[in-house]
Amino acid sequence: SPDGQTIISASHDNTLKLWNLNGQCLHTFTGHSIGVQSANFSPDGQTIISTSHDNTLKLWNLNGQCLHTFTRHSTGVRSTNFSPDGQTIISTSGDNTPELWNLNGQCLHTFTGHSSWVRSINFSPNGQTIISTSWDNTLKLWDVNGQCLHTFTGHLSMAQSANFSPNGQTIISASWDNTLKLWNLNGQCLHTFTGHSNLVQSANFSPDGQTIISAS
Incomplete structure (x- = not known):
């Protein structure tokens, strides 16, 4: 959670669970009909959004009540x-x-342009742009109205994840080509990080933006 006091988990048992830091389950969230893929807290920590293989998202309060599907x-x-x-x-x-x-479950914009499964998506720190990664090997930078600003090419296999630096000026991506890439906002690759011997699943910046962690 934003205050660091609770943890939300998502499982293929079709549930989410809210935990305290001692490993005690505070609430179990039921409602998805197939495995839950991911879950995140809202910035104020008062709600949780989840995704599932049942083709839906669900918005929950902290007591496990589904507010919107x-x-x-x-x-x-x-x-x-x-x-x-x-x-x-x-x-x-x-x-x-x-x-x-929006928070009522109304679709505001559909972002079209990727030619394969979109694996991850994140807002920039100022909320004005969005970065997506896809199994079409590319990243795309969008405005919030769904217009593609830049397509980032260079990965030789599926792009799994991407995150903005804390200052919003660079983007780190992870790919199944065993590399990470650091990009500027115009889609220019600044550095390629080699060293993993297998697929790289995720990468993210430290809070001060000076280091990067990757998982393979």
């Missing part, structure tokens, strides 16, 4: 994140199209 994706929903102001939600799916939603 978001239906529009035609295949399993992979990942989701709140905007920094907590007023909108972005999601990705195997239907190749990210969707931007």
